[in-house]
Amino acid sequence: MKIAIREGMTPGDTLPEKLAFLGRMGIDGMEIDRSSALPPEELRAIVAASGVAVANVPGATDLLDPDPAVRSAALEHTKQRLHLAATLGAVGALVVPQFGGGSKLPDLSPLQTAVELESALFVLQLRELRATAADAGVPVFLEPLNRYEQHLVNRLEQGTAFSRQVGPEIRIMADFFHMNIEEADIAASIRAAGEDIVYVHVADSNRLQPGRGHLDFRPGFAALKEIGYDGYLGIECRIDGPLEHALPETMAYLRREWDAA
Template identity: 40%
Template structure:
């Protein structure tokens, strides 16, 4: 398993500085972010820095106001268009794929059509319909869309790894897979290790944060058990930090990398 970290969590005046710091602190990859919608304007800087660094791009997280399940068709189509562009950037940067949250709790929801279909049924059918062509485009590029289940207070669809995996089953494309976040799993999964094993067929990425959303090692999550499950299913992909980083950040990131490698050693 290769350690990654979201770029916005890393100190450094430039992207190249952040990559140098990650390498020095024990990380093999960086997770790019597009929370502000400005990733496309940084392509030249990112490609140049990656070319000169041992640190590689693992994934792209975020998209500016992506709403795949909005009642307004124009908003759905715009979300798909944005995601197509991010998938192209994944291929350009050598990342495995882009992380997608289909909807947040604050998003406008599709009204139910009871007794024909509930809101939940319509959400799923619509997501599957949108993901089929998008997943094919991702597969053609050699990357994938990564569905991320979140904690119930942020999103209730998909609600856990099992539901995300079932959506991947229905779409049935190498271009649609899922990712698992230890923070969200701590609340939504009855047993993290068992859930990881059950979703193994579609698992392509992992986010790391402790139970309190601090760096691993500062809460009560059993990372050794989770890493053991990942080893048992043959997971050899990236695991990226997405959590709060206490000051001084450089010291915290270096200590966290050492802690995670100790957990990996214990998981053998």
């Protein structure tokens, strides 16, 4: 098990400063966001000099926009990010189908509802990304979010349904905060998703750092071990207290719970 954290949560004015801070903290990887716009070779050199890995890179979030030009740009952006992920040795490119409660696409009932139309369009978009992912050697992975943040992919089984329709180049993330809202049984949902899970986010029940809420991580961690997961636990949450104090405490908590699971 390795621990990562988002770039936006990390102090520092420049990427080298942020990576140096994470190195001092003993963090294994960073989820880059703003710095992903840097030239790939410059970015790779900065990362290589730091000793901290890049855990994942963000893809587009508007693959389901009603404007074909926006969708096309989102596809090209995500294809570029897949190659960037491969260049940097990251797990892959993270994709969220859409944000917000309602569909932007029309309801064509009785032919198709808006959600059915979104699902069909998303399959086509993912199939467009499949060849690039295969060529790059890294997957697109989908993040199921809770119902208050999106409506198309809320549970792991909904993410794996897209993976199994499109192919092994499409995988999923398991996020404990969202699973705590949407899954009836977190451990069972992880076991059912199995090897489709290539990345994990951790936050507690109140979206603070793990250990500051009431979420029991051990059953989920045990399930991750059962499916052979040995990748990143990415910290994505609000932080209570100064990060330089909270981060070592959180890392110790995660390692203790993982070892005990």
